[in-house]
Amino acid sequence: MGIKLLSSCISLVSLLLICCGCSSAQTDPTIKTSVVVNKEIAIPKVVIIDSAEYRKRMQKMLNGDSSSKWKFNDKYPLAGALLPFNRIIAYYGNLYSTRMGILGELPKAQMFAKLKQEMKVWEKADPETPVIPALHYVVTTAQESPGNGGMYRLRMPSSQIEKVIAMADEINAIVFLDIQVGLSTLEKEIPAIEQYLKNPKVHLGIDPEFSMKDGQRPGTVIGSFDASDVNYAANYLASLVKKYNLPPKILVLHRFTQGMMKDVKSIKLIPEVQFVMDMDGWGAPARKINTYKQFVYAEPLQFTGFKLFYKNDLKETPKRLLSPSELLALKPVPMYIQYQ
Numbered sequence: 001m002g003i004k005l006l007s008s009c010i011s012l013v014s015l016l017l018i019c020c021g022c023s024s025a026q027t028d029p030t031i032k033t034s035v036v037v038n039k040e041i042a043i044p045k046v047v048i049i050d051s052a053e054y055r056k057r058m059q060k061m062l063n064g065d066s067s068s069k070w071k072f073n074d075k076y077p078l079a080g081a082l083l084p085f086n087r088i089i090a091y092y093g094n095l096y097s098t099r100m101g102i103l104g105e106l107p108k109a110q111m112f113a114k115l116k117q118e119m120k121v122w123e124k125a126d127p128e129t130p131v132i133p134a135l136h137y138v139v140t141t142a143q144e145s146p147g148n149g150g151m152y153r154l155r156m157p158s159s160q161i162e163k164v165i166a167m168a169d170e171i172n173a174i175v176f177l178d179i180q181v182g183l184s185t186l187e188k189e190i191p192a193i194e195q196y197l198k199n200p201k202v203h204l205g206i207d208p209e210f211s212m213k214d215g216q217r218p219g220t221v222i223g224s225f226d227a228s229d230v231n232y233a234a235n236y237l238a239s240l241v242k243k244y245n246l247p248p249k250i251l252v253l254h255r256f257t258q259g260m261m262k263d264v265k266s267i268k269l270i271p272e273v274q275f276v277m278d279m280d281g282w283g284a285p286a287r288k289i290n291t292y293k294q295f296v297y298a299e300p301l302q303f304t305g306f307k308l309f310y311k312n313d314l315k316e317t318p319k320r321l322l323s324p325s326e327l328l329a330l331k332p333v334p335m336y337i338q339y340q
Helices: 008-012 051-062 108-125 158-170 191-196 225-246 285-297
Strands: 086-094 131-142 153-155 172-181 202-208 247-255 272-281 303-308 338-339
Touching: 086 108, 086 172, 086 285, 108 338, 131 158, 131 191, 158 172, 158 191, 158 338, 172 191, 191 202, 191 225, 202 225, 225 247, 225 272, 247 338, 272 285, 272 338, 285 303
Parallel strands: 086 131, 086 338, 131 172, 172 202, 202 247, 247 272, 272 303, 303 338
Antiparallel strands: 131 153
């Protein structure tokens, strides 16, 4: 009797057909890495890994869970790791769409103000955990039409990617570049954005919902990734961390059904990458919490995330978003919060 939640993105797979008929964007060899520091919104720095502090914060994250599922395994990340020393508050979307998420829906100044307010709410709810802002940008979007390459996906032009990174620099936020592969693969799509992943402030998200391994058109069925896909993405990020002496990368994996992520137990944790399993379903609070328990808590990875939909979560009674206090009561406590 599993509960199926549909992501709001399913109805949006054709949204980027408006993008002037473009298909695969050419990458620009220049990466903008300048940072404009905003004193009101700053990323806390973790220079070295304090193992005692790391263990303390991991235990806090487990929130008293007494099962054997989420016991701390004595594995530590490399220096510069953001989790669990901080909580990430991310705004999700695409600049070409006002319907895909809050990133793209609102003008920049209004979006920044709203994000800043959400951060204040979380800081008040959990004052012991610093908050980091993030822009979670869908850099490769699934499409209804096959496009020039027949892959049912659209890569964003370098100008748009650089625009998002520049926006993040204005508020000293980090960036997640999110990939919906369609009929393509991570082996083809991740290298296409490598120049941006070399930026220490840029991280990666991969969306199994639109990974159509059996050749279906995106949006007709829910897709999937397996452990080999996740391990490929993690190892690719790890190679960049080693080559360019970067702090650990964060890899966000979206999930709201059992079949979206296969063979989770075979995903290999590595010190160069921090893994976040993000509960990606929408609906009423009780439905979302049940989905978190079924598909995130039940198959432990490393860290957890939770998505809140400003519009879709209001479609079901009691027509409200879950509060920070409700999410802080979960086991484990999500360290990544995404608003769409």
